[in-house]
Amino acid sequence: MSGPETFDRVLMTCAVVFVVVAGALLLFRISRGPSMLDRAIALDVFAAVVIAGLGAKSAFARDSFYFPIMLVLAFLGFTGSVGIARFIAVRDKPLSRRRAGGKEGQR
Amino acid sequence: MNVWSQVADTAGAVLVFLGAAISLLGVVGMVKLPDVLSRSHAATKPQTLGLLLVLAGVGLRLHSGMDLATLALIGFFQLMTGPVAAHLVARSAYRTGQIERGELLFDDLDAQLTEPEPETEPGTEPEPGTGPERDQG
Numbered sequence: 740m741s742g743p744e745t746f747d748r749v750l751m752t753c754a755v756v757f758v759v760v761a762g763a764l765l766l767f768r769i770s771r772g773p774s775m776l777d778r779a780i781a782l783d784v785f786a787a788v789v790i791a792g793l794g795a796k797s798a799f800a801r802d803s804f805y806f807p808i809m810l811v812l813a814f815l816g817f818t819g820s821v822g823i824a825r826f827i828a829v830r831d832k833p834l835s836r837r838r839a840g841g842k843e844g845q846r
Numbered sequence: 847m848n849v850w851s852q853v854a855d856t857a858g859a860v861l862v863f864l865g866a867a868i869s870l871l872g873v874v875g876m877v878k879l880p881d882v883l884s885r886s887h888a889a890t891k892p893q894t895l896g897l898l899l900v901l902a903g904v905g906l907r908l909h910s911g912m913d914l915a916t917l918a919l920i921g922f923f924q925l926m927t928g929p930v931a932a933h934l935v936a937r938s939a940y941r942t943g944q945i946e947r948g949e950l951l952f953d954d955l956d957a958q959l960t961e962p963e964p965e966t967e968p969g970t971e972p973e974p975g976t977g978p979e980r981d982q983g
Binding site: 744750784 | 852855858860862865866872876893896901903904907910912913919923924927928935937939942
């Protein structure tokens with residue numbers, strides 16, 4: 740009985756480690772995204788990664804305490820990126836006159 | 847019955863592990879890909895497949911009906927809200943000219959936007975001259 744339980748714990752610990760590494764890489768992308776749209780996408784993925792981390796924690800501890808938080812994140816996590824794409828991105832890079840490609844830099 | 851419960855627990859742990867691994871792979875793609883649209887392509891993997899695998903794993907380890915319903919709602923809302931954000935981000939990237947137009951194989955939207963003034967910026971103050979093509983993206 741102890742063998743599969745230990746296997747499950749090892750798997751879910753690896754899952755939590757993966758989620759934490761993914762969150763760190765996303766923070767890197769958010770800090771130096773070339774444009775605000777990259778940050779918007781990264782924030783959207785970050786909400787999904789937070790939901791996945793809370794799910795891994797819930798699977799590890801077998802409790803459903805964080806399920807409402809996951810629900811709210813799934814329901815409202817996209818509003819930040821929608822707001823950025825709708826109102827800030829056009830202001831962040833104001834009036835790209837000619838659509839000549841490759842002017843974004845860092846590409 | 848105890849054997850099947852153990853099998854369900856192990857399968858749930860494996861699904862959680864696979865979901866976290868797919869999330870990590872998608873995030874690595876988001877870090878390494880060079881463009882807004884490419885990153886948006888990589889961003890859909892953690893949002894849909896990774897998260898659904900994790901939720902399925904959690905549902906296999908928790909056996910309550912209310913928990914399963916909540917997990918189904920989480921997956922449903924994530925699937926509903928993901929394309930909205932991705933669509934708006936890609937639309938804004940196209941409108942503000944932040945994509946590589948030379949690397950596109952097909953550009954069906956370009957025929958609608960061949961105006962002499964390309965800055966039909968969405969969402970700001972309404973300009974009367976750029977009315978018809980505003981909400982077609």
